[in-house]
Amino acid sequence: MAKKIAGVLTAVKKVRGGAKVPHRKNTAETEVVRIPTPSKVVIPMSMHIGAPCEPVVKVGDEVAVGQLIGDSDKFVSAPIHASVSGKVVEVGNVKLPNGMLSQAVTIESDGEMRLWEGIKPPKVETRDDLIKAVRESGLVGLGGAGFPTHVKLNFPPEKNIDTLVINAAECEPYITVDYRECIENSWDILSGVYTLKELLGFKQVIIAVEDNKPEAFKVLKRIADNEIDVNDEVKLMTLESKYPQGAEKMMVQSATGRQVPPGKLPADVGCVVMNVGSVAFIARYLKTGKPLVSRSLTVDGSAIAEPKNVRVPVGTNIGEIIDFCGGFKEEPCKIITGGPMMGLSIIGTDLPILKQNNAILAFAKDDAVLKPEKDCIRCGRCAAACPMSLMPTNIVRAVKAKDIEMLNKVGVTVCMECGSCAYACPAGKPLVQHMRLAKSILKEEAQKK
Amino acid sequence: MINGKLLTVSASPHVRSVQTTTKIMLDVILALMPALAVSVAAFGPRVLLVCAVSVTCAILAEYASRKIMKRSMTIGDLSAIVTGLLVAFNMPSTIPFWMAGLGSVIAIVVVKQFFGGIGQNFANPAIVARIVLLLSFGAEMTNWVKPLTWKVDAVSTATTLATLKTGSTENLPSLADMFLGMRAGCLGETCAAALILGGIYLLIKKVIKPAIPAAYIGTVAVIMLIKGHGDLNFVAYELLSGGLLLGAIFMATDYSTSPINTKGKIIFGIGCGVITALIRMFASMTEGVSFAILIMNLLVPYIEKATVPKPFGTPKKEKKEKEAAKA
Numbered sequence: 001m002a003k004k005i006a007g008v009l010t011a012v013k014k015v016r017g018g019a020k021v022p023h024r025k026n027t028a029e030t031e032v033v034r035i036p037t038p039s040k041v042v043i044p045m046s047m048h049i050g051a052p053c054e055p056v057v058k059v060g061d062e063v064a065v066g067q068l069i070g071d072s073d074k075f076v077s078a079p080i081h082a083s084v085s086g087k088v089v090e091v092g093n094v095k096l097p098n099g100m101l102s103q104a105v106t107i108e109s110d111g112e113m114r115l116w117e118g119i120k121p122p123k124v125e126t127r128d129d130l131i132k133a134v135r136e137s138g139l140v141g142l143g144g145a146g147f148p149t150h151v152k153l154n155f156p157p158e159k160n161i162d163t164l165v166i167n168a169a170e171c172e173p174y175i176t177v178d179y180r181e182c183i184e185n186s187w188d189i190l191s192g193v194y195t196l197k198e199l200l201g202f203k204q205v206i207i208a209v210e211d212n213k214p215e216a217f218k219v220l221k222r223i224a225d226n227e228i229d230v231n232d233e234v235k236l237m238t239l240e241s242k243y244p245q246g247a248e249k250m251m252v253q254s255a256t257g258r259q260v261p262p263g264k265l266p267a268d269v270g271c272v273v274m275n276v277g278s279v280a281f282i283a284r285y286l287k288t289g290k291p292l293v294s295r296s297l298t299v300d301g302s303a304i305a306e307p308k309n310v311r312v313p314v315g316t317n318i319g320e321i322i323d324f325c326g327g328f329k330e331e332p333c334k335i336i337t338g339g340p341m342m343g344l345s346i347i348g349t350d351l352p353i354l355k356q357n358n359a360i361l362a363f364a365k366d367d368a369v370l371k372p373e374k375d376c377i378r379c380g381r382c383a384a385a386c387p388m389s390l391m392p393t394n395i396v397r398a399v400k401a402k403d404i405e406m407l408n409k410v411g412v413t414v415c416m417e418c419g420s421c422a423y424a425c426p427a428g429k430p431l432v433q434h435m436r437l438a439k440s441i442l443k444e445e446a447q448k449k
Numbered sequence: 450m451i452n453g454k455l456l457t458v459s460a461s462p463h464v465r466s467v468q469t470t471t472k473i474m475l476d477v478i479l480a481l482m483p484a485l486a487v488s489v490a491a492f493g494p495r496v497l498l499v500c501a502v503s504v505t506c507a508i509l510a511e512y513a514s515r516k517i518m519k520r521s522m523t524i525g526d527l528s529a530i531v532t533g534l535l536v537a538f539n540m541p542s543t544i545p546f547w548m549a550g551l552g553s554v555i556a557i558v559v560v561k562q563f564f565g566g567i568g569q570n571f572a573n574p575a576i577v578a579r580i581v582l583l584l585s586f587g588a589e590m591t592n593w594v595k596p597l598t599w600k601v602d603a604v605s606t607a608t609t610l611a612t613l614k615t616g617s618t619e620n621l622p623s624l625a626d627m628f629l630g631m632r633a634g635c636l637g638e639t640c641a642a643a644l645i646l647g648g649i650y651l652l653i654k655k656v657i658k659p660a661i662p663a664a665y666i667g668t669v670a671v672i673m674l675i676k677g678h679g680d681l682n683f684v685a686y687e688l689l690s691g692g693l694l695l696g697a698i699f700m701a702t703d704y705s706t707s708p709i710n711t712k713g714k715i716i717f718g719i720g721c722g723v724i725t726a727l728i729r730m731f732a733s734m735t736e737g738v739s740f741a742i743l744i745m746n747l748l749v750p751y752i753e754k755a756t757v758p759k760p761f762g763t764p765k766k767e768k769k770e771k772e773a774a775k776a
Contacts, residue, residue: 016761021464173464249761259762333457340463347458349451361463368457370465374526377470377568380709388761393709411760419462426468433460 008221009206009237012257015250017385019420021243021341023212024173024300032180032296032309035324037111041084041315042094043069046102047354048140049147050076055105061088064116066291069105078148078355079138082107083293083313085114097337097346097354104352107315121289130199137285138292138355143167143178143246143275144338146356149282152274153200155267162203164196165255165266168220168276169210169239169246172339175359177296180309181277182209182216185284189276190223192283193234196274205234206255207276212241243341244418248273250387262414277358292355297321301361305329312353318360319349333368336361341419371428382421382431388414392421396434404445412438470567474527476656480647481534481699487630487640492542493599496636499549500537506550507533510557520566528567532556535575538637538695539739540582542599543592552578572746573706576739583739593633606633609690610735618686627689638695641688648698657702660714661721665697668722676730693725696738706746713749713756720745720752 046052053070057063063082070080082105090106122133135150155161166189170178182189197205207220217238224236239245239254249260251273258269266273281292293314300307305326312321318337322328336343337357353360382392390411398406415435422431488496511529515522523529536552556574564570583590595604609621609632622632630640638644651657670684677683688694701707701721708717721741728737759765 019466261762261764262760264762328451331454332451334459334463335451335456336461336463340461342461343463344461345456345458345463347456363463368463370459370463371469374470375523375567375569377473377528377704378709379473379704381468383709383758389758390760391709391757394757411763414760414762417461423462423464423466424468425465426470426473428465428469430460432462436460 005238007225007236009235009255011237011239011254013253014240015242015245015254015387016389017387017420018242018244019341019385019423021171021173021423023241025176025179025212026174027298027300027307027309028176028179028213030176030180030307030309032177032184032311034311035316035321037084037109037113038313038316038320040089040106040108040317041313042104042106042317042352043080043083043315044094044096044102044104044352044354045070045080046096046100047080047146047314047356048078049145050074050078050151052102053077053080055091055103057088057091057105059088059091062086063088063107064114066119066293067116069107076148076151078140078150079136079291080105081138081291081293082116083315084109085112086110094352097344097351099347104315115290119289121287122285124199124286127199127201130195133286134282136291137282139278139281139285140292140355141275142277142281142295142356142358144342144356144358146354149274149278152267152272153196155272159267159270161200161267161270161272163256163271164200164202164205165251165271165273166193166205166207166276166279167246167248167251167273168213168216169208169251170213171210171241171243171246172341172343172359174300174361175298175339177298177309177358178276179213179216180296181280182213182219185280186219186223188280188283189220190226191287192279192281193223194226194228195283195286196279197234200272202272203233206237207234208237208239208245208251208255210241210245211238243423244387244416244420247387247416247418249416262411295353295355295357297353297357298359299325299361300359301363302367303328303330303332303362303364314355315352317349318346318351318353321353321360322349322362328362330364332362333365334363336363341423342417373429374427376427376429379426381424381426382429385420385424387418387420388416390415392431392434395438396429396431399434399438399441402441404441407438407442410438413442415439470526470528473656474531476651476654477531477699478527478534480650480656481531481538481637483643483646484538484630484637484640484695485534487643488542488636491596491630491639492594492636495599496542499540499542499544499546499636500534502546503537503549503553504530504533506553507536507557510554511562514558514562515566518562523566526567529557532561532574535637535699536578538699539575539579539635539692540590541592541594541634542636543594544589548582548586548589552582555581568705570705571749572743573700573703576700576742576746579739580743595633596631596639608633608735609686610729613683613686613690614729614735618683621686624682624685624689627686632690634690635692635695638692641694644694644698648694651698651702657698658711658714660711661702661707661718662697664715664718665701665721665725666693668719669693669726672723672726676726687729691729691736692738696725696742697721700738701742701745706749708749708752708756710753710756710758712758713752716752716756717745717749720748
């Protein structure tokens with residue numbers, strides 16, 4: 001339970017259900033270390049949600065860190081920059097961790113990490129300046145989803161956005177990069193919070209953290225209590241440590257009591273939710289002008305020899321990062337990018353790190369083999385766990401029957417695939433898989449029309 | 450691929466809770482043990498034999514049906530043992546062994562496996578078995594004996610409910626005896642203390658939720674309070690008599706045959722309570738727990754349909770209508 005502390009908020013409306021997942025924050029006290037410059041990076045042109053970028057460099061070009069290598073004229077997209085200095089050796093298709101093909105620019109590093117001479121701090125005085133700068137920085141939500149941040153911030157004034165929620169909940173097991181961000185880069189967070197508030201005109205900023213991170217709490221409390229916050233509009237909120245507190249819609253509900261309607265965005269109820277790492281990055285970018293070319297991630301799991309928090313250039317080979325963390329101490333049976341609740345299991349380590357990846361976890365056999373699937377006993381643990389008040393049992397039945405009419409009724413489109421249902425299921429049902437199937441059946445049906 | 454070995458790829462989440470069907474069933478079995486122990490003390494070692502016969506027959510019936518129907522083997526989930534125990538708990542200790550076995554076979558084969566096995570049955574297997582036996586072998590199923598008389602010649606007696614029906618609480622065991630299980634009745638239903646202990650264990654282990662037992666017992670209590678014109682003594686006798694506690698804690702909470710959502714569970718519990726009270730008050734039968742649960746089992750699909758929660762963020766109906774009116 002979130003304890004009441006004077007001046008600190010607690011959830012206006014608590015998250016329903018959820019899962020008491022094990023925390024396993026083994027790397028919480030491990031400082032983020034920069035890995036040695038990789039010999040080669042493969043930078044996909046489609047890392048974010050939205051339109052893929054087109055490469056603006058060609059084979060043979062010399063590039064430097066922070067130089068633009070991919071861009072798109074579509075609104076929902078984010079430009080891509082070189083993460084090492086060196087020579088472009090290939091522009092072609094690569095397989096992404098999710099199995100999709102994407103164009104990618106391969107850069108052979110010259111080991112110098114030379115900064116591009118065009119890098120200079122952007123001039124930001126107005127809201128429009130800020131949005132333009134955020135777009136140019138190539139920032140996407142660093143919490144995992146990878147939604148272009150400038151799109152999120154570019155809300156029309158008539159939407160009456162009054163609240164900025166800063167997400168430091170980090171409710172997925174293992175991952176500690178946001179926590180480290182709070183400890184190591186508190187100035188950036190402080191600066192980012194007040195800059196965003198001032199330029200975008202938020203009436204209140206609520207920084208949300210789970211109650212299992214007392215050190216981060218102390219840091220964030222100081223930020224919320226800072227004397228430049230004359231009207232006390234920046235507040236800290238502690239949340240019971242429970243998965244999925246950090247989900248965007250849950251954050252909005254905890255902070256304001258408002259529920260985002262199905263198919264809508266937080267902006268439709270007057271909120272913007274940003275990951276704490278993204279906020280800190282904006283502050284750094286405004287100061288230095290260095291775009292998003294590297295990121296922090298947690299490398300952990302039972303098969304990793306030396307679990308670490310590392311800072312890596314975007315496009316670094318996952319295998320190389322694991323080698324930096326001492327390689328495997330046990331034979332890996334499953335490797336995932338992201339957290340164990342929503343992360344993606346990958347088919348091998350010869351894949352690049354994307355902007356939005358926040359963890360690489362490698363599990364030995366004992367942790368990788370899930371309990372065998374048995375018959376549903378209708379215990380209702382899935383329905384009780386669903387933070388979106390869905391009935392997974394009904395959805396599974398509709399999927400199996402391919403009953404379109406019923407699928408439309410069960411509300412599966414609001415499912416955020418958090419995995420709380422499947423976590424709770426004593427019969428080991430792959431419920432999230434069924435949710436995805438349900439969505440794809442509905443999508444197919446919609447396309448038919 | 451790592452070192453030539455394929456990696457496991459699966460849909461998220463990649464961690465799961467430690468809860469399994471087998472663990473849940475084991476918890477239910479453990480929760481039934483105090484009542485069994487008291488029953489052995491009250492009605493003698495024959496109780497153990499009855500349970501052994503019905504549990505063995507339940508397991509064999511489950512094994513045979515799965516084999517014959519060429520389905521995956523499910524005796525490992527321990528649900529057949531739970532069913533076998535509950536079948537035995539719903540019989541008098543004097544029941545002929547073959548009847549105990551037959552009850553289990555009906556429960557497992559006809560009620561559970563014919564409909565697809567665990568989670569698929571629409572009615573509680575043990576309840577149906579009890580009803581079938583009661584209708585087929587009325588005399589044997591109501592051959593009650595006084596507790597603690599098994600060492601000498603067992604003394605036949607009436608159940609407390611039959612006495613209550615006559616409208617008097619005279620000649621009844623004291624409430625303390627009733628609470629501790631020193632009364633006539635089915636072998637597993639008599640000891641309120643042990644059943645409540647088991648129920649608390651299940652609540653702590655989060656195997657069951659309080660909604661159904663609370664709504665069920667609460668409803669019976671309220672109706673009996675009205676019937677007894679506020680006589681709490683009478684209400685206490687009603688609650689401690691018959692199979693109410695066994696039914697409310699262990700049978701009505703069966704996952705397969707009760708609603709999933711809390712709202713549904715409350716409706717289900719109230720329904721069971723009302724029917725139980727009505728049968729006890731107006732029917733020729735003395736006890737109504739099994740019929741009440743069976744009838745409510747059949748209504749579960751309708752209760753479920755009526756209590757589906759609104760997905761997150763769905764506007765409330767009135768608002769929708771208001772908006773529509775505005776437009």
